[in-house]
Amino acid sequence: GGEANGLTNDDVSLANSVLTISLNPGFSSLNLSQAVLLIAYEIFKIKGGTASTQLAIQTNCKANKKEMLGLFNHLENALDDSGFFHVREKRPIVVRNLRNLIQRADPTEQEVRTLRGVISSLKKGVPCKI
Known part of the structure; x- marks a missing residue:
């Protein structure tokens, strides 16, 4: 979505997941790359902070x-x-x-x-x- 208005309800309905990032009210805007970086970092921390050396084999591939x-x-x-x-x-x-x-x-x-x-x-x- 555009920076001014974000995503429409129709756009959001296509998302696999929706999340909200709590921000400082004085700096309440993130661009897409900043949001992706922040979420990727949080996932990295949850996974133990180390890069995986093996790819997971998916037997039940999710629909794209x-x-x-x-x-x-x-x-x-x-x-x-x-x-x-x-x-x-x-x-x-x-x-x-x-x-x-x-x-x-x-x-x-x-x-x-x-x-x-x-x-x-x-x-x-x-x-x-x-």
Whole structure:
């Protein structure tokens, strides 16, 4: 967001996490690089103040922003097509709530693919017997 106004609610809804940095009221502004440096330093201290010599192997890779945005668009298009948003004025708020709900779950790549499969299946509307 711009320095004067910060992020919009829509911007914040795309964030994985939101944090607030307590500052001296006399110097209540940080630019992005200063904020990143401060947070990185605090994480470094929490981790014991030493650099890790090994990379962690992730077996459950978290979905990246591109995958998440694809899921959001897929879901929102399906809801549009189904007539779910019958009160157009409420659409932006409902979309933001759904995005926040999904992001709080912090899904893996596989979970995003599963959700997209569910959405595709529901869009087809063809009953399937197991």
